[in-house]
Amino acid sequence: MAPIGVELLVQDHHVMMDNGILQVTLSKPEGIVTGIRYNGIDNLLEIRNEESNRGYWDLVWNSATTGTTGIFDVIKGTSFTIIMENEEQVELSFTRTWDPSQEGKLVPLNIDKRFIMLRGSSGFYSYAIYEHLKDWPAFELGETRIAFKLRKDKFHYMAMADNRQRYMPLPDDRSPPRGQALAYPEAVLLVNPVEPELKGEVDDKYQYSCDNKDNKVHGWICTEPPVGFWQITPSTEFRSGGPFKQNLTSHVGPTTLAMFLSAHYAGEDLVPKFAAGEEWKKVFGPVFMYVNSAYEGNDPLSLWEDAKSQMVMEVQCWPYSFPASEEFPKSYQRGNVRGRLLIQDRYVSNDYISVNGAYVGLALPGDIGSWQRECKDYQFWTTTDEDGYFRINGIRTGDYNLNASVPGFIGDYHYDVVMTITSATKVLKRKKEINSASNVGCDIDMGDLVYEPPRDGPTLWEIGIPDRSAAEFYVPDPNPKYINKLFVNHPDRFRQYGLWERYSELYSDQDLVYTVGVSDYSKDWFFAQVTRKKEDNKYQGTTWQIKFNLDNLDQTGSYKLRVALASATFSELQVRVNDPKANRPLFTSGMIGRDNSIARHGIHGLYWLYNVDVPSSRLVEGDNIIYLTQPRSTGPFQGIMYDYLRFEGPSSPSSK
Template sequence: MKMKDSPKDMALKMLGLFMILSFFFVSCTTKEQPVTITEDAETYTLDNGIVTAMVAKTSGDLVSLRYQDKEMLATWLTSKGEPDLQRDPPGQNFWGMNRGMTDHQYGFWSHDAMGPRGTQAAIPTITINPETNGGERAEVSIKGISKGRKMGTGPGADADGQFMSDIEIRYSLGKGESGVYTYSVFTHQPEYDLTVLGEARFAAKLNDFFDWMSISEKQNFYYPVEKRFIDKYVLTVVQSENRAFGWSSTTENVGLFFINPSMEYMSGGPTKVEFQGHRDTNPVAAPTILNYWKSSHYGGATLTVDEGEAWEKVVGPFLIYANAGDSPGAMFTDAKKQAAAETEKWPYSWVDGVDYPSAEERATVKGKLVLNDPITDNNFSNLSVGLTAPEYEAVYPAGTGNRRPVNWQRDAKHYQFWTDGNADGTFEIDNVHPGEYSLYAFADGVLGEFLKTDVVVTEGENLDLGNLTWTPVRHGEQVWEIGIPNRNASEFFKGDEYNNPESPIMYAELFPDDVHYTIGESDFREDWYFQHVPHNTDSEAEPLPYRGVPAEGRATPYTITFDMPSAPEGTATLRAAISGNGAEKIDVEVNGKPAGSIEDLIRDGAIARHGKQGIWHQRSLSFNAALMKEGENTLTLTVPAGSLNDGVMYDYIRLELDE
């Protein structure tokens, strides 16, 4: 006999049904709610029933972002729950929590539309009025006209600004979207002077209930304010590998993430390492998300515009995405899924009036790389192919090294378009702007990179480059090799622990007699320390936040022993691929006799800042092969004495012989 429900059971069932229906009703109605814009004298407010974004008219700062009726930013609020813009005024603010530069407790571009405070008012405009499109989308613009002023008062800027350019900042919100898009438009008019851009980024400081940071699979952990004193440089990541990054809350079960749908507007290509998140270094120590579009770390990036030069660049749009979930892992997974969806939408159809070609105006470039090498087979591993600006000389003010060469690793001035190639060498690069490019490619197992110049992309016309023969440079027969050419030092001993601040100290403890490597017997995974640094001689040496290990060490020799079947003649060439460096030079000896030095190394701070890669570069040293003999030989690489930060991280080393 079926038992009837008790009144208590009936009440619980009705409550459950009510909650389900309420959730369904709220979900449906909020997704269908039209987007609106309201404004007052100081701000625009964009609202779609899911998120509410408030933008300062004077600067383009994002002073509030609400989701599920929660303020997501670290914005100081008044007693009425509104942003306190007297305590934290938008725009230039050298008197904020981080003294000496503009800093806020909400979201802001380092180069805002205000410029130096009081010099000229920004122009606020509604660029997409939701009243004209049935509430499908809203967009606001805050524009600052330079007229000879330097704009931007963020990190590294002087009180009178930094970069002479018009700056327009936009925010866009669509119906049913769980986040707001932002992008910034830089325009250097021909009448403007020579100007140099410093560090450039969008930063968001988050509410203190965010306690779990997810910026990569490795950097995905509980990060409460009590851990605020972590050296932030242990948290850097390869930007292109992490399109979705941010924070979540284990108490409120909400998340906030930045999503880059494309990397075309970012600097430094697919190997660039930067910050994407950490706790702020001011006393509040707010959870922070950072989108560095112009890098300043690990060799940084370059952006200079000459006097008389017309230049424009659109940075973004990228999505500031709010979500909810039962765990940080679930929210991070959802953010990555959203990133994939945003990439499929790129380029966005609603961006108009700026240097942002539509899908119809862009092109797909494809081809096939064919490897022509006597040792390496024609199957590629981790093939990267990109279209970038041809290498050029950046012009700097007189007295500062007037002209400096810039390639894709340091370029922030132009757009870059990269893709992952296939094992058979085929590739397709989508959504390329019209223009003239150089095509670059690199892959694991192949020393150097492929280059094809004068690639012209025509508006709206796809381009098939056909078969492209890649013949890697060789200076004779290969005698031996150490490592894997892969643009980083991860394969060497302890390379997987690159972000350990004590790594430079550990070398002397692990290799008290220095590295002795025998070709054919030793294993670089165990016998070659990933940082070739001065050998520590200071018993009190310790890492210091942001400074690495400033202790001194003696010169460090790495000795390579190898056999030669006969006494060689001709020219030998030592080829060193460097993935990160702080050393001035590497001295080379063959069988105890000087063979020269590897010089002109690029210093990028990768060791001091706990990285596995910085600015990749290759250097070669040729010497008389008669220095070698039949039988056992030694080749010694010595890093000079000095700071433990002043060492080398090799990507790969090879000895070649041309008889």
């Protein structure tokens, strides 16, 4: 039996989309999702909440010139339009138009929120078009997202990865007297939860954060009846910051988020700042809100497996063909890029090295590594196969630089020739152009691209793995008073609350000392260089030592210390060699970083790479010590996470 067509019911203050599988009700003209009826449940959303606090788009903006906090705005449309209505598809538009009389009161954006329901689809889609016009005032956009507040009496099990799912506390458990706030509001100790087995656990929404590259499906399961509500993001093209940028997913509420733009794990660097008169337009989404059900008696966790399968289908259908707005280009209006990425490092191999799993992407033209701070436009990423080949499909028209991040090698590959993607019906090759009758956008063959990662001389020693993360270093057991049981004996053991406090306990008398050739970085290198808490509840900076031996000192050449950082929060890295009291360090980064990854269990934030020349005059034949100092110490969360350190000898003539 064919699925029934989509029907639309328009009332005075509400509008309902119905395809026989589910019914979605929105307020009119505001465009707030007030109800989702499915599988015998009148409303999956929290009926105790006001209608404006159930399913909504929101943003945080600021008219000032600095800062990531600002004015919170649940976006309410002032005009309602039916874009499309037939048995196959309904698309609705809820718009809010800005004018100068609203300056300082509303974000200076025209916003068009769209909602789509298709025949036979167990869910609905949403996307939005944001536009800043010429002559409009300056502003900053700190965050924008879609939030869904589900019924707390039904949705108790949350899943966002195969190994990150659990029965969650109730929202009541987070409020006094059941919950006790810890070092920051998001982290709460459950002292008297409704479910006694959760007593003594810590709940913190940041423990369920996820890299953009992995953030494709998450949501909640109701067990009676077995029903799932899932947020599926089929593409990362509209998310800022690249594949490693972390965003929130689902958390106690029960709440599910579709994050499009945020400063989380990055700070102000990921807050787009728009100048007065700067013209800008961007489409966020579409994303898919998927609902599913199981037969009574079946394992409710099968709903998670089904949601993952649905996510794969949505990814394969990207870019979608059904959004009606001309601002969302179809497949034939987009372009493709392909090529092969090879590594040339003469100290690793005389031949080119092909790398499996390197991330290759297009972002706005900029400098080396600028893609991770780019937050206004679109980015398109893929991974290389075992031979280094890659293909990026469905690229929106525009100008881009090609970038790459290669696991096992430091730095960023950057192809700085601007690449123009067009929707013209032709196929481009790097050095010649061949006309084609194809009805697809341009197809660019980059050929072989060679990345020569930073390297001056042979590796004398190294600490860690160059992968933009501190996960391989020593992550201590949490304080037994502050445990999330999900992350006990878990690959993401760094997602426990309060690990920063363990440093002062483990290194109460002196700071970390690492001896090359003796120490093991997985046991002896603490995952974050944090401040030390003193008895008077004040904090002090810390200095770590790396001890190493030089059998033969080359007094004619220069050595190189390469330091890749995975995170920095209001911190500074100072490097001294063989003289810890030297008035001026050999190198200082100055104050860097606002990513707050230490407090938010992130194991990485923004990536930093420093290349420090070490003159042979600073070294001695025999035992040497490098001192790494982080002196800034006004609080517990200032510090850095190292990704990788390498000490190179002078370049040998035969290697040049």
